[in-house]
Amino acid sequence: MEFGIFIPSARNGYIISETAPQYSPTYDHMREICQTGEANGFSFALSLSALRGHGGTTGFWDDALESMTQMAALARDTEFMKLIGSVNILAIHPAIAARMAVTIDQISDGRFSLNIVPGGWHPRELEVMKVWPGYEYNEYRWKYAGEYCQVVRELWEKGVSDFQGDYFQYEDLRMGPQPEHHMNIVCAGASEDAIKFTTQYADYSFRLAWGGPEALREVVDRFNGQMDEAGRTIRPYVALGVVMADTDEEAEAKLQNYVDNPDLGVMEYMLGQAATDSAAGGTSEILAGVDAKGFVQFSTDFITGSPASIARQLDEWAEIDVAGYMLVLTDYVEDIKRMGSEVFPLMKNFTPPTVPAKA
Template identity: 70%
Template sequence: MEFGIFLPSARNGFIISEASPQYSPSYPLMRDIVQAGEESGFSFALALSCLRGLGGTTGFWDDALEAMTEMAALSRDTRFMRLIGSVNVLAVHPAMAARMAMTIDSASDGRFILNIVPGGWHPKELEVLKVWPGYDYNEYRWEYCGEYCQVIRELWQTGTSSFKGKYFQFDDLRLGPRPERHINIVCAGTSQKAVEFTTRYADYQFRLAFGGKEALAEAMKKYSAQLETAGRTIKAYAALGIVLADTDEEAQAKLREYETHPDFGAINYMVAQASTDTAVGGTSHNIVNVEAGDMVRMSTDFLAGSPQTIARLLDEWSEIEGVAGYMLIFADYVKDIKRMKRDVFPLMKNYTPPVEMLEPA
């Protein structure tokens, strides 16, 4: 079972609480996190696309690093970790996304993966940039992303594109040098249209684990059936939060403290933005239809406990058929990641370190 890191590239990471650790992202912090991750046996890291924060008393996501630049820098400060950078398709031209990805792929010796972000749940961040096409975009965003990816793939594979589609029309776009190898694409959408996009264009799928093991297992059954129809092999990964402490009681009390002190300003803003998107089954639907305590965790399941409990629970989650790995969220990233190596991974039966850790440096 592979484990990765959901990088806190925007302020306060993924816990919308007045009681959680409060911090702004910086490159030194991201570097410390991924280097601790490599030393601790994590295989990959993902940086989100954030163009505008949510505000509130904590200034949640008001400070953010740019994901592609972040991954380019981290490519030189890491050895084997796969690095996933995100582009919002409405804010970044597909030819520029293709060129940035090619550059980072070269800098990282083939470790870069491109995450396609359609936008939609947060229209304000695109409205202020004057690139929001209107709320009807939510009805065709995955078709738009499909054409976007077709342009990128043409540039990577042939070095030119004169694509003529519904949303993109180009004459003699050029890219050189071409990537030396296949660059993987990630999709994090979970709606029916998002899954259809994934089965056509993506190499990996990411989703938030929410509702317990049974809910994820059921979602994976449906996803696997769709993959069989598409005739492609696409690995699926899920995000999980981890709260570690010496005892179960201490860890669970810490998580309750986070959940009972929501940043209602940031949460209410997020819900208001997501309410503009009527698509069923996607990110917006999950945001709008959960309780405040769940919103503190951004609609993501968190496991709280001692190292022994976390090891047991991760082993149980690792047995869900169809899940290739988990991308983990932490409250105190560097400290918790190091503790995973020391106190959790050695107790697991379903954890195998990356092969690079077993080879001589």
């Protein structure tokens, strides 16, 4: 089982609480996180695309590093970790996304993948940029994303696109050089339309976990069945939070302190934005099934405990047929060190990263 890092490249990471660690993202911090991750058994890192924050008392995501620029720098500052950058497809032209990805492919020597973010659940970030097509977009966003990816793939594979679709029409759109390695596309959606998109265009799938391991197992089994029917071998990577302390009691108290002090302004804003997402299986439906604790945890399951307890729980989660887990942490650098020295050595289902031999 591979483990990766959901790096906190937007303000305060992924815990919506007034008592959680408060920080604005810096590149130095992201570099330290990834370099520490490489030294402690982590295989990959993903950064999000955030174009506007959620406010509240904590300024959640009000500051955010640009994902692709950040990944280009991390490609130079890391050795073997797989890197996944994100593009909001309403904000970035497919030819620009394709060219940026090829550039990072060169810098990273083939370690980069492109995460496609169709947007939609947070319309305000796009409205203020004057690139929001209207709320009806949520009904066709994954078809739009599919055409976007077809253009990107044509540019990667042929260097030219004459694509004629419903949303994109080009003649003699060119890009060079072509990538030196196979370019992976990542899908982080969970709706039925997103899953269909994954079967057609994606190489990897990421999703959140909410409701415990048995709920995840049910979702994953259904997803894997759909992939098998489509002749794809994709298994999802899943986000999972970890709150660790010296004892189980201390770890549980730490998480409970976050849950007891939510940033209600952020929750109100997120609910209002998500309510505009009318797509089946979209963000509005997902948040409808999440309680206050789930909001604080960003709709992500968290496990708590001492290092030994975390190792035992991760082994249990690893029995689900997923490709790996992308961890959300509280004190990223220190938690990563403890994962490497105190958790992974105790696990039965831990797969260390592949480290290429040095020439």
